[in-house]
Amino acid sequence: MSLDPDRSAAASGRVLVAVTVVAVAAAVLVPVELSGIGLALAWTAVLVAVFTCTPGRPGWGQISTAVGIVAVTSVPGWRSAEWLTPWYLPLAAVTTGALMVGARSIRELVFAAISPVVLLIPAVRWTGRGVPAARAARRITHPLRAVGVGLLTIGLVLVFGALFAGADATFASLLGDLTPRIGDVDVSWHLVVALVVGVFTLLGCFILQAHPQLAARPTRVPGQTWTWAVPTGTVLVLYLAFLATQARAMFGGDDYVQRTSGLTYAEYARSGFWQLFAVTILTILTVTIGWHHADRSTSRGRILVRVILGGLCLSALAVVASALSRMDLYMDAFGATRLRITVLATEWWLGAVLIALLIAGAGVGTRHLARVVGVLTIGAALAFAAYNPDAQVARINVDRYLAGAPGAPRIDVGYLSNLSPDATDQLLRLPEPLRSCAVRDIAAQARTDRGWTGFDLARDHAVRSLRDTPITPAEGVVCPGP
Template identity: 60%
Template structure:
């Protein structure tokens, strides 16, 4: 068979020919090692101490027993006190004075659900208390550290589970129990005997049966199952707090040698341009804020509601974004010379002052909206948040005037907690009822159609009872039937709230029909 001639110059994929004159590609340089985002204390023990296990167990059991079945009650504050105490007991060191003050603020936040009966407030106050607790256990001193503290529990959750598992394993290995099966058997026999004799005694005496029923949880009750699940979550949160107290995580600066830029224009040009935009916007708003609703209708051809809706949320976002811009520009600006300091004060101070005027414009828009259509929880809440952001801007201005931010993070934290507590003192549901009742009375005095939304008011919490009792007798059933039912509902001692107790007292001498005459109730 004749040989097949070779075909030079045509490489065959997958084959390497000998004496290949082509140079090989240089090897790729190794990737630099990934630098960790944070570090932990060198004194962090390998496994959790036994007092941490005890603190976690106590906090979990206390949460399962103390938390109320609904989103209000003094049991929430009692659970918070137990968790904070467990974290401090499981910590390697005693809390300082500043930490105790922060803990007192957290307890005050958790006490709001036992004071006000508005359950929609509970979620926000609990979330704020959780965020404040993470800042407390991490111990952040700057705004950057406080932001890291909020996400730190998510970053160390896996390490915490390993930490607890090692502690549980060491505790079991060092236990003196020689026969764990015998312990389980004795426990089972004890539970069975108690159940049998308890059932016999309950059948023999009604008083003992009632006591046994009160002390024995109903495993088929979904509330019990939910409390057990919440107890487990609270126990894990307590474990995270103890781990963070031992680990003391700190962010690592990725570029420690970086200094504020020496080129003033690098930050002054963008922030100064933003300031010019602010001034132009405020110039257009001056007429609306002075002229009121008539000016808005004549110039913009908008109703009060359309005027408020057209810009409030944008102004709300402007306020929050400006705080971020001022904070970043402050860190990047050079303040070594008198001229630099004057530039920082002029541009950033002017931006903060313009932001306060934007806050006033946003609040004015929402005031017009509420005056036209009444108050709601959303409208009152966003006004309160806008006021809080304005207070933070003032804090930035005070820090900039003294060119020092040493206590700025603590001041911002205190402002947020103080604003939240002030909002609870304001009693939003009662104020919503007051504003709407005032609108109704004003419309009646002008012989206009009744301006009241009885359907919305009937969904308020018992906190609004005192203001709603100002309504005429014919309207009370429209708004008070559901509220009275909520106020008189028995929820146990952990579900006690001052607001429900006060409403129950106010409704004691008020006669309400079993079925409201909803057909006669005016609608908006």
């Protein structure tokens, strides 16, 4: 692995300026809550800086990937469900790393994920070599004059800023949001953001300019057929036995399940979902490893691969269908939660990945498989955000309550009140006093002023929806439990 291929290369002055500007911009733009349009603006600044400070023009593939990254980071700008951010930011970071290294395989994708760790020291050395040259090229001949210009600029900003703030309350609020409070945690937060984003931008510039390369992959020596066919074939037999059992349970219905397992159909669905979820993930890993070790140089080998590994993928798709059916029954019986909705969406994504594996193994090839999986992942993330999980959780539970679903005469208002403002419209369908119990905390959350960088469309919509809705004070109503 060549992490610093040209030890004489150095960061240009343009790189140093771009990194500094982006770090300062991110410190201003990224809100403490990690929710709002500021995230997308900061990430866009990083991408623009990286492409600006590197030679050559980005290709259409790089541009489309960058658009996908910005779309992912824009989710906190139109969804107020903050629990999505810890999933979406790592996805954006890994995708950005893949964009920088030009990842085209799983191996290069892994390298992109760990590049901030393995490339940090080479990037710092590269920057260190560039600082003296940049300083020499831009030596200040009159330092006292420079200090005077700086003080004059600060004075003008203070005077005009104070006058504008006194003339307009909105502008005064904006200045208050942009100005860190000395002694408050906000200062530390802005410094940390500036450091992290600055290092991230520096790594991107280093990768695109220095082109660190992975060592060439050694020539693949396929193993003997039985070494991969026996274990994967055995798993396929287990799959077929399981699917046969599933078919009997599916067609036999609740009576058959109660006779054979002693469980109701809903309890039966709940008892096996997580195992099927794990089986799907393990199958993808098994197929990937089996494909790597199989000998596909002969017609007989290719047929065997397609029969066994293709059979595993098809069987796994059937398991995905079973898991989706179980979760649907599960939510009909017990209601929806964030976890259940999320795992349901993950199953759909795993099913799409299995289909991609099937298509690749059918003869299309695996050359672009990593990119296809990346596109599927970004598409699934955006589709999940568009699906509006918090609103769907509220809708399903409110529908069950209003329909008087068997076993659901009551509703867990405590859980629903902890949802984000995304769920406001659905919760407003509840009758009083349940409505006030469900939306009281959400209304307070939506009306909290987070500044312009923390603005998101869902929160703004919730405020407008609640404007004409009377909410009974907490001391005026007793909220029922689940």
